[in-house]
Amino acid sequence: MRNPGRALVALLAAAAAAALLAGCGADPPGPPPASEGATADRPVPASVANLSFTTSSGTQISLSALRGKVVVLADFLTLCGEECPMTSSNMNLMARTAARDGLAGQVVFVEFTVDPGRDTPARLTAYRNLYVKASDWLLLTTSPSNLAKFSKYFGVFYTKTKEGSPPDIDWLTGKPLTYDIAHQDAVIFLDKQGHERFLLLGNANTQGTAPPRTLSNFMDAEGRKNLTDPGPISWTVPEGLQVMSWLLGKKVTT
Numbered sequence: 001m002r003n004p005g006r007a008l009v010a011l012l013a014a015a016a017a018a019a020l021l022a023g024c025g026a027d028p029p030g031p032p033p034a035s036e037g038a039t040a041d042r043p044v045p046a047s048v049a050n051l052s053f054t055t056s057s058g059t060q061i062s063l064s065a066l067r068g069k070v071v072v073l074a075d076f077l078t079l080c081g082e083e084c085p086m087t088s089s090n091m092n093l094m095a096r097t098a099a100r101d102g103l104a105g106q107v108v109f110v111e112f113t114v115d116p117g118r119d120t121p122a123r124l125t126a127y128r129n130l131y132v133k134a135s136d137w138l139l140l141t142t143s144p145s146n147l148a149k150f151s152k153y154f155g156v157f158y159t160k161t162k163e164g165s166p167p168d169i170d171w172l173t174g175k176p177l178t179y180d181i182a183h184q185d186a187v188i189f190l191d192k193q194g195h196e197r198f199l200l201l202g203n204a205n206t207q208g209t210a211p212p213r214t215l216s217n218f219m220d221a222e223g224r225k226n227l228t229d230p231g232p233i234s235w236t237v238p239e240g241l242q243v244m245s246w247l248l249g250k251k252v253t254t
Contacts, residue, residue, distance in 0.1 A: 029245040032198065036239050042196040048153045049194060053112065053140040056124035061140065063194065070107040070247045071190040072240070075156050075183060077115035078127040081168055082223040083185050085211035086204035086230070087111070088131065090237050091187075093209070093254070095134035097241060101252055106192075107244060108136045114151065114158035114183045116141050126172055130212040154196070158183035164220075171218040187235065191247050198243045202233030 031039060049064040063071065074091055076084040088111060095109040113119035124139040142150070151158060159182050167176040187200040203226055210216055210227060219227075237254055245251045 028249045029242070029251050031246050032239065032242050036235065036242075037201045038199045040196050040198070044153070044190065044194050044196060048150060051142065051146045051150050053142045053146070054121055056121050056128050056139045058121045061138070063190070066108055066110075066190075067194050068192050069105075070192055070244060072107065072109045072244065073154070073186075073188040073190065074109075074111050075114050075151070075158070075186055076111045077113050077181050077183070078119050078123055078172075079115065079168075079170065079177060080181070080183075080223075081218055081220040083203050083226060085215040085219060085223070086206050086226060087185060087187070088127075089206050089209060089211045090204045090235075090240060092131045092134045092137055093237050094240050094244065095137040096132065097237070097252060097254055098244070099135045103248065103250075103252065104135045106248060108138060109134075110138045110140060112140045112142070112147070112150070114147065114156070115181045116144055116147055123172065130214050154186065154188055156184050156186050168218070168220065171214050187240065189243050189247060197247060200235040200240065200243065202235055203230040205230040205234035205236045207236055 044063060046064070049067075050062050052060050052062055055061055072091065072094065074087050076087055078084075091109045091111060095104075098104055098107050098109075113124070119141045121141065124141060128137075128139050161180045161182045163177050163179050167178070169175065170177055185203060187204075188196060189198040189200075191197045206227065211219075216224075216227070241252045241254065
């Protein structure tokens, strides 16, 4: 009589070999559709890549130091009561997803503040601590002159504006705010060679998840509306991961 155990081992080995061959022949993830954003292949010049930023932990870093990794780059400010908390929620979730899949060393998520006058490393740390801890999720600040050069290259608009009346209250200090920053929301993807490759369009759609309660309570009427209705043009975590998968050559999903 044929040994059933030996037959089972042979069958499993054949199945594993077939799966390996199928994986080797699988096509890598393709680029995202044009409906989700704009594709490019623009090398970031040294004059921009070498601009120095300070992380929430107080260390110095630049885009050039991140060469060799896919970089997901977004602008924000810690006192934004509208869109930034959702952008940070999506960035944080993508960072945790990448870490879960063992990709923390291949991709880094970076948010740079457009409010360097208030967003010190200490404030960035307090903001970061409101979220679930995620590796390779960096919050950066820099000098106003560096920010102007950096934002101009990437086409990110921002401007100081008058605070509303009555003024919003700082979620960290409890004091009234004295000014606001109007800015464009942008999520930019750089490949491992330091080339700008994709720009996601629209507001961050958190798809039923919410920012930390501290920030949700701080958000203004427009921000609370964005939580449930991000508008006709918005981007989701799966769409962000699709771009990341294309640049990494490996499919990543939530």
